[in-house]
Amino acid sequence: MLRIITQVAEAKTELRRICDRTHDDQIVHKEATVREVLQAVKRQGDKALLHYTAEFDGQIFTAEQLRVSGSELDAAYQQVSKELLDAIGLARQQIEAFHRQRIPKSWVQFGEDEIVLGKRYTPVDKAGLYVPGGRASYPSTVLMNAIPAKVAGVPRIVMVTPPGQGKTINAAVLVAAQEAGVQEIYRVGGAQAIAALAYGTETIPKVDVITGPGNIYVTLAKKLVYGAVGIDSLAGPSEVLVIADAAANPVYVAADMLAQAEHDPMAAAILLTTDAGLAKKVQLEVERQLENHPRRLLTEKAIAHYGLIVVVDSLNVAAELSNEFAPEHLELEVQEPWEILEKIRHAGAIFLGNSTPEAVGDYLAGPNHTLPTSGAARYASALGVETFMKHSSLIQYSPTALQKVSNAIQILAQAEGLPSHADSVRLRTEKPTDE
Numbered sequence: 121m122l123r124i125i126t127q128v129a130e131a132k133t134e135l136r137r138i139c140d141r142t143h144d145d146q147i148v149h150k151e152a153t154v155r156e157v158l159q160a161v162k163r164q165g166d167k168a169l170l171h172y173t174a175e176f177d178g179q180i181f182t183a184e185q186l187r188v189s190g191s192e193l194d195a196a197y198q199q200v201s202k203e204l205l206d207a208i209g210l211a212r213q214q215i216e217a218f219h220r221q222r223i224p225k226s227w228v229q230f231g232e233d234e235i236v237l238g239k240r241y242t243p244v245d246k247a248g249l250y251v252p253g254g255r256a257s258y259p260s261t262v263l264m265n266a267i268p269a270k271v272a273g274v275p276r277i278v279m280v281t282p283p284g285q286g287k288t289i290n291a292a293v294l295v296a297a298q299e300a301g302v303q304e305i306y307r308v309g310g311a312q313a314i315a316a317l318a319y320g321t322e323t324i325p326k327v328d329v330i331t332g333p334g335n336i337y338v339t340l341a342k343k344l345v346y347g348a349v350g351i352d353s354l355a356g357p358s359e360v361l362v363i364a365d366a367a368a369n370p371v372y373v374a375a376d377m378l379a380q381a382e383h384d385p386m387a388a389a390i391l392l393t394t395d396a397g398l399a400k401k402v403q404l405e406v407e408r409q410l411e412n413h414p415r416r417l418l419t420e421k422a423i424a425h426y427g428l429i430v431v432v433d434s435l436n437v438a439a440e441l442s443n444e445f446a447p448e449h450l451e452l453e454v455q456e457p458w459e460i461l462e463k464i465r466h467a468g469a470i471f472l473g474n475s476t477p478e479a480v481g482d483y484l485a486g487p488n489h490t491l492p493t494s495g496a497a498r499y500a501s502a503l504g505v506e507t508f509m510k511h512s513s514l515i516q517y518s519p520t521a522l523q524k525v526s527n528a529i530q531i532l533a534q535a536e537g538l539p540s541h542a543d544s545v546r547l548r549t550e551k552p553t554d555e
């Protein structure tokens with residue numbers, strides 16, 4: 121049963137424990153496994169991939185079977201209903217429209233003395249998309265990753281996803297990939313898939329940036345390969361933090377908390393409320409909704425370990441606690457959500473009002489659902505078009521402009537003990553001496 125606590129000091133300790141759940145001491149043994157997997161794939165390529173796919177996913181493949189074939193891609197369309205295809209189409213349209221609004225634009229600025237400064241944005245050459253597939257299949261995550269990569273103009277997009285039962289990947293995942301324009305798909309998941317994208321194997325190309333969410337093994341692997349490749353953010357086990365007042369509906373709040381808890385036994389679901397009566401009702405409602413829940417066992421685990429209700433004195437205290445937690449998803453189920461929004465500083469995505477369940481954002485509102493977790497929203501943001509791009513600075517100086525700053529540069533270079541830096545300017549700007 122969801123715990124209810126009322127002391128702010130105790131709430132802070134508990135929230136810290138939940139926030140740190142993916143990097144606390146108990147994770148050390150998982151990290152050791154992940155390091156071993158990364159090293160093995162780096163050294164042995166496909167051989168290690170196949171070994172770990174057998175060990176962790178219980179599927180035996182040959183290297184030739186890793187890539188999803190054209191006929192399997194075609195066949196996937198026969199297995200999805202018209203309704204599902206239409207829903208994928210609607211989500212694709214809305215996600216694309218949202219992401220097209222924020223394409224980073226190159227710019228140049230012309231200053232005095234013919235100085236030109238600017239930034240030039242270019243996409244990465246190769247992107248690797250991780251689509252989770254252990255405890256659920258995620259066609260929505262395919263769209264959330266592939267669409268921004270396409271909009272950014274990435275020339276080669278590679279997708280990896282766990283093999284699924286009976287060697288076949290979920291048909292909706294394959295259809296979503298094709299609808300988003302991704303054809304190069306490999307059936308491999310977990311840390312081994314991240315290693316393949318980071319280092320390359322005989323079959324899977326090394327990419328420049330890896331994006332996409334995943335469980336603790338995937339998230340630890342992304343953290344460890346960062347540097348060899350770029351990553352989006354640490355988008356690990358899902359989280360929701362709901363701030364609610366007496367205006368909230370306990371049935372909705374409970375459903376929203378369970379909607380994140382059902383992702384993973386390490387998912388987190390937290391309610392901060394000013395209304396002790398609501399706290400009690402949500403606690404009972406969660407139990408009721410769990411009764412016939414098809415994912416009851418894993419959801420109960422998440423609720424037992426990382427579920428919490430805190431009764432607070434004011435919405436200000438709720439905002440303060442929420443900022444310390446920096447949740448992936450924040451729901452403001454309060455009378456005046458725009459008022460409290462001003463006090464919120466850290467959250468991956470914010471859902472305002474009682475008729476905006478977080479699931480709207482998961483599937484088709486448009487903004488990306490790949491979001492930072494475990495406190496990473498303090499410094500990181502949702503995946504976006506810019507995740508697949510980088511910018512080069514542009515600098516052009518005329519002889520007159522260089523002359524004007526020549527002295528200052530030489531003084532700075534001398535202060536750093538770097539004479540060749542000074543010379544590179546002096547030789548261009550000093551007046552020739554008369555013979």
Ligand SMILES: NC(=O)c1ccc[n+]([C@@H]2O[C@H](COP(=O)([O-])OP(=O)(O)OC[C@H]3O[C@@H](n4cnc5c(N)ncnc54)[C@H](O)[C@@H]3O)[C@@H](O)[C@H]2O)c1
Nearest residue numbers: 252253254255282309310333334335357358383384490491
């Ligand atoms: N933050 C976000 O934006 C976001 C979005 C969608 C989903 N998610 C999260 O993605 C995750 C999906 O998790 P999932 O498990 O369903 O799929 P997953 O694909 O992330 O993980 C499955 C893989 O984990 C590996 N694995 C499983 N047990 C292992 C073990 N004991 N040792 C080593 N490797 C092991 C297997 O290789 C398997 O293929 C959930 O935590 C969900 O909350 C997050």
Ligand SMILES: N[C@H](CO)Cc1c[nH]c[nH+]1
Nearest residue numbers: 258260261358359482489
């Ligand atoms: N809530 C997840 C992000 O934490 C995204 C998702 C996909 N499908 C359903 N939910």
Ligand SMILES: [Zn+2]
Nearest residue numbers: 358379380482
């Ligand atoms: Zn979700």
